[in-house]
């Protein structure tokens with residue numbers, strides 16, 4: 001009865017081929033790969049590269065056997081990152097069973113160690129390949145020559161949070177272990193000779209474990225204080241604790257310069273610095289060199305705001321747009337802020353809201369910047385002093401980058417739309433990259449190797465983006 005019912009159902013569905021009927025399969029591997037498959041782009045793109053000129057190291061030959069061509073290895077990796085297969089073991093497996101990959105490698109299937117070594121040993125060359133693709137986009141007129149958005153995002157490292165120690169974390173951990181030791185000692189002190197051993201022994205064991213943990217932490221503390229930045233990461237020594245979206249992660253800060261026209265990533269950089277304040281000039285110059293332009297407009301968020309960087313960008317013909325950080329709480333309290341004081345360059349004096357002149361007093365050096373100090377002698381008699389200062393005199397500081405910052409404020413005010421453009425442009429690449437990486441993290445350790453991983457991610461992102469824009473056929477013809 002059941003069998004007859006199943007038999008009846010089966011006839012309603014599309015039936016597959018007989019597994020043992022070999023003649024129904026195409027005879028050429030090429031027939032398995034569709035004409036618009038991205039794997040065809042990878043093949044043509046890598047075949048056109050000047051592999052030795054890019055500095056790829058040949059895979060050493062084993063005794064009696066030639067090594068793998070770097071082109072084959074590069075194709076495997078680009079295919080892997082295009083399809084979110086990042087691990088060398090998974091790539092080894094796919095090379096033996098994935099028809100597209102078999103087509104791409106001409107049925108070569110290197111072992112995972114060879115695959116992993118290629119990525120480890122050719123970081124710089126892979127980075128140059130990423131750049132070669134951007135150059136191709138430039139030739140295809142896919143890039144603007146005017147506007148670039150710079151942004152950074154934090155990506156998790158292989159290093160677990162429990163294996164990262166900063167001074168604050170170490171202090172907290174030591175305090176926790178210390179209080180546990182105290183608790184167990186108190187419990188022990190409450191026992192006596194009459195207390196059965198099965199009650200005291202667990203406490204003694206826990207106490208011993210805590211004392212061992214304390215010894216371990218003390219040793220780690222010494223190492224941490226000797227480490228650069230007084231921070232120790234046990235698995236990946238370069239990974240750093242940093243804030244990301246209100247929470248803490250141990251990872252890397254990935255900087256990108258994204259072209260506003262088609263959201264292609266022009267330049268990228270992996271750093272273990274948790275803040276973006278020192279990245280503006282470096283990323284802007286890198287994008288400018290890639291575009292090969294004389295003048296460039298750059299948009300970034302307030303995390304990049306630094307007078308010195310803004311001035312340096314001005315000097316390098318890079319026009320910046322970024323909002324000021326909201327550091328002063330005085331405005332909220334109804335107090336005067338520095339913006340309420342007008343500078344008169346001819347007199348080298350500030351004019352305050354009460355109409356008084358603040359004259360130059362002295363010039364000094366603060367945090368590597370030359371700053372001048374100004375104040376008025378009339379402050380003690382001023383009827384607006386309660387809105388201005390809690391001291392006897394309101395001092396106003398003028399730094400050497402203030403002119404550049406003032407011009408920046410005027411530029412941002414004149415282009416209110418530009419910050420909206422920033423959001424639209426950067427959300428696309430980082431959204432895609434984060435989605436590709438999912439909840440996972442970088443697989444490699446140390447900045448150098450993590451940078452290689454990010455180059456492969458960026459290359460895959462750009463290839464996919466251009467395929468979406470032009471289609472496989474047009475892109476292959478263009479290459």
Ligand code: SF4
Pocket residue numbers: 352353354355356376378379380382383384385388389393394
């Ligand atoms: S306190 Fe001094 S600087 Fe402030 S408004 Fe009065 S005179 Fe001007």
